[in-house]
Amino acid sequence: MDLLFDLLREAIAPTTAAFALAAIGLNFHFGLTGLLNMGQAGFMLLGMYGYAITVREGGPIWLGIIVAIACAAVFGVILGWPTLKLRGDYLAIVTIAAAEMIRYLGRSQNLNDLTGASTGIRGNDFKGSFEELSPFPDSMVTIGPFTFHGTRSTSWWLVLVGWTLVGLMVLLYWRLSKSPWGRVLKGIREDEDAVRSLGKNVYSYKMQALVIGGVIGALAGIVWSLGASVQPDSMGRPTTFWVWTLLLLGGAATVFGPVLGSILFWCSLVLVKGLASAFIPTTVLSSQQLEPFSLALVGVTLMCLVIFRPQGVLGDKKELAFND
Amino acid sequence: MTDTDPFAHVPHEPGAPKKDPIVTADNVHRHFGGLTAVEVDHFEVQRGAITALIGPNGAGKSTFFNLLTGFDKPQSGEWLFNGHSLKGVSPAAVARAGKVRTFQLTKALSRMTVIENMRLGASRQRGENFFAAFVPKLWAQREEEITAQAHVLLKRFKLYEKKDDYAGSLSGGQRKLLEMARALMSEPEMVMLDEPMAGVNPALTESLLDHIVELKNEGVTVLFVEHDMHMVRRISDWVVVMAEGRIIAEGPPSTVMQNEEVQAAYLGVHHDTDLSEEGPA
Numbered sequence: 001m002d003l004l005f006d007l008l009r010e011a012i013a014p015t016t017a018a019f020a021l022a023a024i025g026l027n028f029h030f031g032l033t034g035l036l037n038m039g040q041a042g043f044m045l046l047g048m049y050g051y052a053i054t055v056r057e058g059g060p061i062w063l064g065i066i067v068a069i070a071c072a073a074v075f076g077v078i079l080g081w082p083t084l085k086l087r088g089d090y091l092a093i094v095t096i097a098a099a100e101m102i103r104y105l106g107r108s109q110n111l112n113d114l115t116g117a118s119t120g121i122r123g124n125d126f127k128g129s130f131e132e133l134s135p136f137p138d139s140m141v142t143i144g145p146f147t148f149h150g151t152r153s154t155s156w157w158l159v160l161v162g163w164t165l166v167g168l169m170v171l172l173y174w175r176l177s178k179s180p181w182g183r184v185l186k187g188i189r190e191d192e193d194a195v196r197s198l199g200k201n202v203y204s205y206k207m208q209a210l211v212i213g214g215v216i217g218a219l220a221g222i223v224w225s226l227g228a229s230v231q232p233d234s235m236g237r238p239t240t241f242w243v244w245t246l247l248l249l250g251g252a253a254t255v256f257g258p259v260l261g262s263i264l265f266w267c268s269l270v271l272v273k274g275l276a277s278a279f280i281p282t283t284v285l286s287s288q289q290l291e292p293f294s295l296a297l298v299g300v301t302l303m304c305l306v307i308f309r310p311q312g313v314l315g316d317k318k319e320l321a322f323n324d
Numbered sequence: 325m326t327d328t329d330p331f332a333h334v335p336h337e338p339g340a341p342k343k344d345p346i347v348t349a350d351n352v353h354r355h356f357g358g359l360t361a362v363e364v365d366h367f368e369v370q371r372g373a374i375t376a377l378i379g380p381n382g383a384g385k386s387t388f389f390n391l392l393t394g395f396d397k398p399q400s401g402e403w404l405f406n407g408h409s410l411k412g413v414s415p416a417a418v419a420r421a422g423k424v425r426t427f428q429l430t431k432a433l434s435r436m437t438v439i440e441n442m443r444l445g446a447s448r449q450r451g452e453n454f455f456a457a458f459v460p461k462l463w464a465q466r467e468e469e470i471t472a473q474a475h476v477l478l479k480r481f482k483l484y485e486k487k488d489d490y491a492g493s494l495s496g497g498q499r500k501l502l503e504m505a506r507a508l509m510s511e512p513e514m515v516m517l518d519e520p521m522a523g524v525n526p527a528l529t530e531s532l533l534d535h536i537v538e539l540k541n542e543g544v545t546v547l548f549v550e551h552d553m554h555m556v557r558r559i560s561d562w563v564v565v566m567a568e569g570r571i572i573a574e575g576p577p578s579t580v581m582q583n584e585e586v587q588a589a590y591l592g593v594h595h596d597t598d599l600s601e602e603g604p605a
Contacts, residue, residue: 180463194433
């Protein structure tokens with residue numbers, strides 16, 4: 001029973017919302033346009049830095065958000081400018097390298113005053129102004145079976161803001177993917193040259209997709225950092241791969257796929273951990289070994305899913321069947 | 325030949341000037357390393373006619389096609405469409421100018437439905453702008469017009485029943501039809517078809533030919549690359565023959581194959597199919 005509550009708690013946790021956001025961004029890249037962005041964590045990290053540094057230096061929240069969005073947009077343009085004219089694989093290589101560069105730059109001692117190097121930026125340095133806005137009391141609050149703090153870190157306030165953002169971005173994706181704009185992107189996903197021959201400026205559309213998806217990634221970064229702190233190493237390659245995993249899990253190019261994928265992914269992690277700690281004696285698997293073991297098990301489950309249901313949970317098999 | 329025949333006084337020679345050219349090209353050269361793919365000194369396409377571009381394999385027809393539509397860039401040369409230079413113009417802008425092409429290897433957008441393929445071909449849809457996309461009011465009416473136009477074309481090309489199917493589920497021939505219909509969505513002045521008959525079964529070939537002739541009757545200029553001489557003779561008004569990157573002959577379909585240079589070009593490369601058909605006729 002406790003495990004069930006843990007699962008549900010994980011399902012609504014801000015981290016889950018943050019990853020859902022990042023996956024919605026990636027869905028613009030991959031699901032709609034077919035862009036292989038392997039550096040979504042880079043966009044998230046830039047969003048964190050943009051927000052946290054602005055607010056730490058005394059900027060208001062709205063300015064922090066604008067700076068985060070601007071950072072991601074500029075990053076997208078810089079990445080896309082040379083690579084979007086080339087074949088898709090080049091974008092994958094460049095984005096994975098560029099995201100790592102952002103992380104290493106953030107970690108470097110020379111930028112200690114700005115980014116806090118490898119220790120990052122402490123939550124207390126930038127979370128205050130956001131938490132002051134909370135309508136919830138400044139203590140532990142129990143709603144239904146769940147207990148979160150009212151305002152601090154992983155709080156009801158952040159749950160509310162995070163999932164509202166997810167809702168808005170789902171709406172945004174729905175509106176855009178069902179519009180003629182989204183149709184052009186889907187055409188590009190299928191065959192760039194065909195879309196060119198129909199008079200559409202493919203380069204410009206790919207750039208728009210890259211930037212909008214990256215900006216949503218930056219928002220995901222802000223939500224994530226408000227629940228924890230700014231930590232460059234938490235936004236390494238594994239984060240990008242998790243975002244990819246949960247997007248494919250839920251179903252790429254679907255409206256709710258990223259959200260469902262994020263919930264399933266984090267819940268299954270809790271489930272595996274919970275079951276393992278309940279049934280496997282500590283003499284066989286110590287508690288330190290539990291974490292990597294459950295990650296590995298989740299990995300295997302996901303592999304099975306991709307093999308036996310490659311379109312994801314919500315995807316349309318018919319649509320994928322013509323992937324030639 | 326009647327007096328209205330635009331080719332009545334056109335000399336039967338390479339690079340012959342036409343009465344009312346929609347496309348002209350001068351000194352278009354394209355090299356791939358040491359290989360000369362295209363070396364066209366002068367080329368004109370008559371407006372409102374069906375012109376066939378033929379030649380043995382490797383003659384540079386498809387490369388020339390790519391150059392004329394902006395999909396490839398030549399090392400030198402000048403080419404005009406409706407009197408405007410298309411040098412350095414992007415493929416998308418060429419299409420917007422009214423010259424739309426299809427591809428030798430059909431590019432149906434498989435994971436989109438037939439009707440979505442068609443809608444994508446339309447021009448002047450404001451909803452394709454990122455910001456306008458948020459406000460359906462701005463583009464819903466145009467979307468209806470486009471859909472109505474697509475239905476008419478799909479009925480004509482006998483694809484109407486398939487309109488909600490994924491394009492990937494169509495047969496090869498149906499994809500060719502879809503690609504052609506999609507190209508017509510923007511109401512182009514000129515369509516360029518790269519091997520429209522390749523891989524199409526004989527039953528569909530007839531209707532495809534009729535569609536091309538119908539285009540001409542509607543005033544659309546057609547330039548097509550084709551290997552099938554039977555088809556070239558049936559529908560084209562004028563034939564341009566390329567070999568080794570150059571235009572070696574021009575003329576009406578009834579006589580051009582008798583040209584000695586043309587025979588040499590074909591016999592030298594592959595001496596069976598096309599000419600043996602010509603023989604007994």
